[in-house]
Amino acid sequence: MKYIEIIKELEKKIDSLPQESDPLYSKNIIRLDVSGSADSLKELSKIAEKIGNFDLISNGKEVENNNKRIKVYNLEDNIDYKFLTEDRNVYIAKAKLNTGKIMLISSGKKEELRLRLMLNGYNQIIILAEEGSKIAIEEFFEGEEAGIINEINAKEGSDIKIDIINEANKSLSFYTGAAGNNSRIEINSFFVGEAKSNNKIICSQNSSAHINNIIVAQSKNVDITDYIINASQNAKAFISARAIGKNATIFIKENSIIEKGANGSEANIIAKGINMGGSKIEAIPAMTTNENDVKAAHSADVAPLSNTFIEYLMSRGISPKDSRKLLLKGFVYENMNAFQSKDLLESIIDNHLGKILGD
């Protein structure tokens, strides 16, 4: 199937989801409005009532149980996600979805929403961070096939961070973001399966956008295209992609566009690949600058793992396989470090590198 056909197919599936006028709509939307000062559990209870298809868990115990498929945890009772700050109300939810629409809205200043989503099938997520609020989401793709469209809107002074851990066998993902003045959008993605991904973020004045990609692919086709557009003054764009491929075809096309009038802007692109044999890896950074007063830099390289490096580690008693693994993990470390669940991701990467190295 051609790329455009796949996109059309995906759009069709998204369109066929329940719409707002549809009575089913409420069952497919999680709307977490975290404004106000009500305590998180109470607030989430109201939402649960509204949606009606929810698991609600307090102190680790389930309190509602009517054909529920979505679980919400009270942050303070979930040690794994404990995140307390002096001046922020923090809400955390876990949801497991199989084809649906989700709206995430943080609407109060000093509000923080954290969400972990397990996604199967085709999903659409609309994320809106109102002024001064903060949203941090982890999206896990699993299963045979996954498709996702994220629409991201970071209003003035807000901060949106999305980590995507994509272990689906086949996936399509589209993220479009608008970073308002003084806001920040960060998208970190890990791909291991057949994947086509397209991210586009537009940056307003004094805002910043960060895109980090890690690709670990064996006998897969991966096609990543990212754009960050600096549309106004002092906007900052950072793109970093690191790919490890064995018998894989990987295209990384990282693009920065600095528009006329975006003086004081910065853009930095890094696209690197390690070919572990039999792969075709293309790392293409492209920069378009239509303004003079800017800082823009890019670098790209694709190479096999250096024998000199392997031998150095071996000379310290480390086996050839462990030396390679250490170097490969080091290669992706900086990008991996950007993820919220970096320890979990490290173990996932470790597992996939093991397969590449023949564990």
Place this chain on the structure above:
Amino acid sequence: MLLEIKNLHVEVGGKEVLKGIDLKVGSGELHVIMGPNGSGKTTLAKAIVGLSGVKVKEGDILFDGKSIINMSIDERARMGIFMQYQNPVEIEGVSFLSFLSTAKSSMEGSADMKKLMEEVKKGIKELGMSEEVIKRPVNLGFSGGEKKKSEILQMNILKPKIAILDEPDSGLDVDAVKIVGREISKAAASGTGCIVITHYTRILSALELKGNNVVHVLYDGKIVENGGKELAEKIEKEGYSILH
């Protein structure tokens, strides 16, 4: 004998670089190999460690009485052979501590992190380094001097039976040369056989050289002179032209 090199002939890129080297180093002995550029000093080090690019054509290298020429680099390292690199590589994303703990576990089967951390901190202090290196990626952004000290630190932590130190003094200031020299002497005193490869004599004053057969001059792939500290002093005074 810990290390015994017998009539070693080595080729690099099809050209014979070592033309029959004989050398014996025992536990706790400190030897110095001197020689002009291109005499084969680094090739000898690489041949002992087993690095690629050098091909043993004739002769043997025995370690603890066993031939090691068909062993891999990591096998030799785990037997207790260590090399301090002249230009160690910079490894992004791998912290110095993580690297050392992996090396230590490979050598000993496991690494006691608490003990390792204590040892590293102690070693860092003795070498006059900053504790920052623990978190930094291996050798990345290190100055020339820091890289040399980092290699010495690795030697102190891994405690090899034999250490080949390839120009440990190059790029170091006077005080750093004294520190590195002192650490090498300490390693030898604690039982590590040490082979220091150098062009210059300045590190020799910082080394505790004992005996009349510990300075070896390598010239055109052969050891042409053996002696004690006085041989090094002669070379310092008259240069390698005495060999012509």
